Every structure is written in C-alpha cells, then in structure tokens.
Amino acid sequence: MSLDASTELAEGERTLVLAAQADPDAAGRLFDQHYPEIFRYIYHSTLDHAAAEDLTSNVFFSAFRHLGFFRWRRIPFRAWLYRIATNEVRMHYRRQKRLLAANAGLVDPEYPGAEPTAETTAAAQDDYRLLHRALRELGQKYRTVIVLRYFEGKPLSEICEITNQREGTIKSQLHRALARLKEALVRAGVSLA
C-alpha cells in the first residue's frame, strides 16, 4: 500500500472512531468492520463457544465505552481491539485456573466447552485441537504470539502493535514458544520427526 493510501486509510479510521463516540451509524460501521476477526481470534484462543461470545462482548463494550481514550497515531484501532481481546483472554484463563483450583476433579481442565461437531472432525482440525491442548500448557505470552502468528496469520509488525513489544522481543518469544510447544507435544506422545 502506498504511503498516501495508508495515510488516507488512517484518516478515514480516525474520523470514523471520533464520530462513533456519538453517532450510532458510525459506531455500527466500526463494529461491523471489526467484529468478525475479533470474535474469530477469541474463539481460536479459547475454543469455547460461550467464552468467545462473552469475551467478545466485553471487548466491544469496553472499547466503545472508552473510544475517547483511543489514540489514533499510536496504534491502529484494530490493534487496540486485539490488545483488549488479548487481555480478556488472559483474564479468562486466570479466572478458569482459579475455578479449577477450587473445583479440582469436577471440571475437565483441558477442554471447556470444546465439543467436536460434525464439521470439526477433519484431520487438520484434529491437529488444531491437539495443538490447542498443548498450547494451554504454555504461558499466556507464548500462547498469544503463536495464535496471532500461525492461526490469525498476523505479520510480526502487527503482533508488535498488538502486544506493545519490539520486533526482537516477539521473535525471541516465538522462538521460545515453539520450543516449549514442541516439548508439550512430545510429552503428549506426538512424534515430531
């Protein structure tokens, strides 16, 4: 994209965000632009239908309540939403950890609400479930960079914007995340020749 086109895009986004603070039409357009990918990101991170709906609601309520605090020139609006979503996912896992500790043995700790459906029986989706199970053994920051990079297909520059980290840090986190994921998969009996 040329610099002019990029500037124009940013200008359009700024105007839309500013207008969305008070204008329901603009707010609706902003919501429609970003809802699908934020919902998808949260669902890929949790594999839980109910959690994906609840957390996505939290993200948009929070974002629209605080639109005035979004600073246009710091990060794009989309990255800001991803940042809020990442925090929601982190808080979700933290709450779940506490819940599991309090109800040890009562809840399946591995797969809350991730029921396989007819559409999710393909081998590639089984691989994803396997990966997701192993990912849950990783720390949140490692889980986040893997999901963003490999499942949401984000370039490093956008992951930097979302996580507020430098590119070198992200590369190093990805490297460590892959090593830990490999260990987790090997522990689960997966052969990675």
Place this chain on the structure above:
Amino acid sequence: MSDHHEPIETLLKGAMPPEYQSEEHRQQLRAQILSRIETGRADKRVGARWKTAALLLGLLCAAAAATELGLQVHRYFFEGRARDGAYIFTTTDPETTYGGTNHHANGTPLRLSNMWMTGIRTDSGKELDAAGIEQQRKDLEEIDALRQRNARELLGVTDSAVNGKVQPRVYTFQYVRADGRKETINEGAPGPLQDPSPAQRERAGEEIAELRQRGQREVTTVWTTEFEGHVVERTLACRYTLSDGREETIGEGDPELPGAAKVLTPKQSREAAMLAALKQRELLGSEQVQMYGKTFNFTKYSVTLSDGTRVVWSEGKPQGPKTSLTEADWKELHKLIAAHQGQTLSTYEEEVLGKVLQFTMVKYVLSDGTEVIQSIGVPGSER
C-alpha cells in the same frame, strides 16, 4: 525461525482452527452497543479527569509517590499570581486519603498515596487588592457550594483532540450567586457522581501495580529538580493502559535516581514545583536527553525559593507530535474559529446531563501543522 523448529511450524501451518459464528450474538451485541451510544456516554470521562488531575499533581507534588486525585473541593486558598497576571487558588493542602506500599519493577519499595486537591486559575483582567483577592476566594467557595448542589445550568460542552489526542471534555455552566450576579465557568466533568468508587480505584491500582512490575508503562513527562549541581528529585508522569482499554496517567518518583548528598525539604520541593507552575521562574535553556528509551526535550528554569535557595527545575517531554496546545496555539486557534477557517466534519445530537445538545465537529489546522478537532455542543434552539 531456525531449522529445528521446522516440524512444529509445519504442524502449525497445516492445522485448521475450527470455526464458529453466532449471528444471534453479533446482532444482539451490535444492538446493545448502539443503544448505549444513543442513550449517552455519561461514564466515558472518568479516566480523562484522573489523567489531567494527576498531571496537575505532578506539578504540585514532587514527592516520590504514585498519586491519584479528584475534584472534591472544600475550601480555597490564594496561592499566588502567575507571570501572565492570573490569580491562582488551590483547595486545602493535599489530603492523603489512602496510603500503602507497592514495588517498582526493580523491586524498590514504592510509597503510594492518593491525594485529593485541585487548582483554579482566574483572570478577570482586573488588578485585585487584598480585599479583592479575599472576595474572589469567597466567590470560588460559593460557586463550589452551588456546584456540589448542582444548582447551575449547562450552557454547552466542548470536546477536542490535538493531533489525535483526545482532551478532557469541557462543560460550560452558568451559576447565579446569592446577590444575583451570574457567572459562566468552563470546567471538567461534573460532580462526584463520576468519580470512581474506592473499589474501582483499588482494582485499577492493583492492575497498575502489575503493569509497573512488568515495565509496561509509557513515560509522558519528566520533571527534574537540581540543587547545587545534583539531581535531587525526578518525577515521572507514567501512562498505563488497563485491560479494559482505559488509560491512567500517574506521577511516580524515579527509583533509579541515585541518592543525593543534599536534599530539599518537602516544603521546599512543593514550593519549587508551585513557583515553576506559576511561571515565577527564569528560563535557562533547553537540552535533549535520552532516557526511558526515548529522546526528551527538556526546558530548564531557575527558581528562587522564599528562603533564598536557588534550584534548577526542568520539564521534559518526549519528541513527537504535539498532544496539547500552548498559549500561542490557543490564540491562533481562536483566530481560526473567529474567521470560520475550519472544515466541518459532522453534526450530531447527544444528550448530556439530561439536555439534548447539537454538536458540530470542525477540524482546524494550525500554522505548524498541528491538527485540532473541536466539537462544540449547545442546546438546539441556540443554533
């Protein structure tokens, strides 16, 4: 990624995440958000007020403490006169309402205190003698009492953004004094109703402590006091982004600052910051300093305290586009507004404090390229 990660990368790239969509959820959430926007945005400005207030405190209180403050006003005192002739009043001395200890990222203990105070600047264009200043002080207290009873009329509100940085909303109220005099005052978000509850403050405080431990903060301003050639105090305005997207800016001491052989007393520290804020200072010059991963432009001033002590007080801002207007910028903006040299972006209605206001959003560009978006809302019939 290195070669030994190849098998795992292949697995990741080949995995297909299951998809799930809920049109019902999308529609319901959309309707809820739009409905909230239509019914107003009364709860949107709390953070902005905290931010402004905390920055003010950074000027008034150079103690090494994390601080928050609000607008619970009781009595007013005359503080002094600014170089430009304005009279400066503040409320009671800073009152600590909460004290505790936390830790910086490097493990250094951090004293926390919440303070509640405010400052008012008045400039009627008249010279006031002692009796006039006392009358002004009483007037402020009378206005404050009316404000706390909400005995006032909303004339309008102004929203603005400077180079994309949203500024706190300004409310214009008209007050009628006991003797019938009317006064129009621009002020921040109204009343204690919008102040965060102690529980909200505590939750935000916990999250900020976590972010601080992880070093996830943005230093937006640095204030430094030098005495006899040594830096004796350094206060940072640190901006934290909370998980709900809200931003908080608070003043903190710098734990990296080495201990100085000579220090100022708390009274001297406060007087230095106050005199600097009142612009009772001599410009020494400016310099660029690399710190906290950024280049800061510092402006240095000499300040002489009442006991004859001379200190060097400086304020540093990171390089980048302006996020607030200088006095000269305001003058230029007022000229542009008077000459209607702005570009109208949109018009809309919004209910503010129970009144439906008609807003017009206009963009102005100052001579140095600074972009100001201003949206003024007034009751419909006044248009």
